[in-house]
Amino acid sequence: MNDTAFWHLFDDKATFNDLFKEEVRRGWMKITADTDLESFKAFLSEHGDLIAKPLEGSSGVGIERFTIEHWQGREEAFLKELLDKQIGIIEERVIQHPRMSEMCPTSVNTIRVATLLGDKKEGIVYAYIRIGNGKVMDNVDCGGMAAPVDIETGVIAGVGANKAGETYQIHPMTGKKIPGTQIPYWEEAKKMCLEAMHRVPQVRFVAWDVAITKDGPKVIEYNCRFGDPETQVVLPLLESDLFEIMKSVAAGTLTAEQVKFSNKHACCVVMASDGYPSKYESGFEITMPADKNIYVAGAKLDDGKLLTAGGRVLGVTETADTLADAVAKAYETVKTVSFANAYYRHDIGKKALEV
16 A cells, blocks of 8 residues: 555654654754764754654654753763664654643643545544653553544544553543543644645555644654554455545444455565664665565665665565465565565464464
8 A cells, every 4th residue: 555665755754854844843853973063052052852763663662852951061972872872863842732731741642643545535534642641652552542533523532541451531640531622723633634645645544643732733753554564464355445444443333344354364474684673783785576565664765775774674475375375475485585684583373373
């Protein structure tokens, strides 16, 4: 669905911020070992409250907040500390709308608005709010919770739920009731996402993480993947219209009859950078066949070459009439993919085949 040749526009946070500057609407600076110290100092002097992020990553990993007390009078040492933490971009901290802050003031509580640009249909397919619970980050992997948002009205339409499956009518930290809360600037947020989805039409599905400020909506983050590697074995077998399924899920009207899958089997083998999920090297050229179902993830285009740029580099997926054949085909295709420092498991599907 999403053309992997254009994923790099979303995977690198600095590239994304530049491309979608009309939606990002905040100060930011990419930092590297070559960053000019005077330019860095000038940025710090303009912004006394910062969010620092790795250039790549998800689930809030590696994101920290810094204020002027962290760097005043020691800017050069602060830059080195950021680089040692593998921080690649610093951004002006977004101040959320007071109504959003009421739910949890420690985090910017964002709404994930998912858009789908189909051949025949396009639009918002679902929306939900992510609410923090005492930490800087709002997502469920960092202890937060999520609740559905009615696409038409922008009203929170259900309880909050955390990763453990615990549900909340009332926020446990602030005492704020979650269901029934109206998201401010909802129409403006929808309009912004619907316009942004046409910026890179080759990337048809994007989940935009939107912050609501007193001046309107701003895009904070984004996700243009369907949850790899699990979804990489699901979507190749789906025979139904994905757009209609997602619309029905958002409306709460999905029936079993709407979702039809092939009777075939699928296997995905993830090829990673050796050392992942800890420290690993990247920047190695990737060669692979063009006629295979390979989901590129931690990679980027550089001067016409595809280079590794992350931990989980790609997923090789094959389908077949039997699971054993799907597994065998996947590993045969893996042999045709090459990049230095490649690592992958050799036991994918083994347990299922033993049942």
